[in-house]
Amino acid sequence: MKLREDYFLGYQKRWIEDGARLKIMEKSRQIGLTHAAAFSAVRRVIEKGARLDIWVSSRDEPLARLFLEDCKAWAQLLDVVAHDLGEIIFDREKKFSAYVLEFATKLRIYSLSSNPNALAGKRGHVILDEFALHGDQRMLYRIAKPVTTWGGQLEIISTHRGVGTVFNGIIHDIHHRGNPMGWSHHKVTLQEAIEQGVVERINGKTGEAESREGYLARVRAECLDEEQWLQEYCCVPADESSVFIGYDLIDACEDDCLKDFEYLRKCENPLYLGFDVGRKRDLSVIDVGEKVGDVMWDRMRIELAGKTFSEQEAELYRLLELPKLKRACIDATGLGMQLAERAKYRFGWKVEAVTFTGHVKEELAYNLRMAFEDRRVRITRDPLLRADLRGIKKEVTTSGNIRFIGESADSHCDRFWAKALRQEAAKPRRGVSASVLMESGEIVHYGDR
Incomplete structure (x- = not known):
């Protein structure tokens, strides 16, 4: 499926078209990456020859529902049949459930909250959204990775949450240990997103006419401190070990x-x-x-x-x-x-x-x-x-x-x-x-x- 240039900014398009087995994104907040990931999920389950479901693990239940709403919006825009099956309980004993969207191909997108064990025994593509904010990143990764064994793709998308996270450990290995796991690495700061047109997209939704310079200055001024600005918008993890009072x-x-x-x-x-x-x-x-x-x-x-x-x-x-x-x-x-x-x-x-x-x-x-x-x-x-x-x-x-x-x-x-x-x-x-x-x-x- 060819991507229309007016739908996606450069960094979104590169993420969608990256078919690497392992891909990871360190990103600024609110740059439309999850929206692009939802499109990518829909595209994969409706493509000819598609055979794998998609499992999405979000930080919490509200984000899980929002991801599925984005998928529904893309299905409508692409004019494909998608049935919202609501919340499905697939393990009553352990009370594991997911919000599910089913397509004409009979493939499904499952959007779950953060319990790592909910992915155990599944098969398909996996998207770990806001990975650094999950309570047990190491366990989540250990259970998620085998889900992709039969040809699935593992995507990790996140802003940083300190230097001590598993997410930052992966980024560190990519930069300083020769990328031993073979990740396809993407990084988008707020400045880079602005240079590629995100402010114009925001203005289109809000009806405002804020300049790029004005938007950048306002977002930075609204941060409580330099640590927040660097971590949330510049992809620089905060070093909790140097903080004197945690x-x-x-x-x-x-x-x-x-x-x-x-x-x-x-x-x-x-x-x-x-x-x-x-x-x-x-x-x-x-x-x-x-x-x-x-x-x-x-x-x-x-x-x-x-x-x-x-x-x-x-x-x-x-x-x-x-x-x-x-x-x-x-x-x-x-x-x-x-x-x-x-x-x-x-x-x-x-x-x-x-x-x-x-x-x-x-x-x-x-x-x-x-x-x-x-x-x-x-x-x-x-x-x-x-x-x-x-x-x-x-x-x-x-x-x-x-x-x-x-x-x-x-x-x-x-x-x-x-x-x-x-x-x-x-x-x-x-x-x-x-x-x-x-x-x-x-x-x-x-x-x-």
């Missing part, structure tokens, strides 16, 4: 916990403050936490982008005046030095100026991570905060020193450092006189130090 730690400590100023004014528990002072285009972030027992709860975060020195000082002072605000650690690096000095002159023991050196940042970062590991923090559910917490990376320099770097979409992980300073403020203070501790209200803990 999703598992963040998820376990999230809650709806922010309060207003009136709550802080009436609060009975001790409050602690961290202030990361922005330089030039960086955010200035004030983070206030309430310590309930041994757990620090997020209560207020004030972000001061583009604010004057006096405006930032005013926000800080109204918080330092709170009766239960026990201690504040303020970033005294660069522009923060004057702000910290003035605050300390006015509020005395409440304020500690912290100069960011490599050693200090290492201590702050590990103290914050330890609080996550011990579940001694509760943080607000906020994608910008998550992006900053995830954005911090630990690197080891050539001289063996540890340094922390990081950027998110709108900051240099300033929310991370404000929270780290807040946790530092809540640490027991050594070498401080009993009179100061009594004045600050910390004398009740003095015997523990």
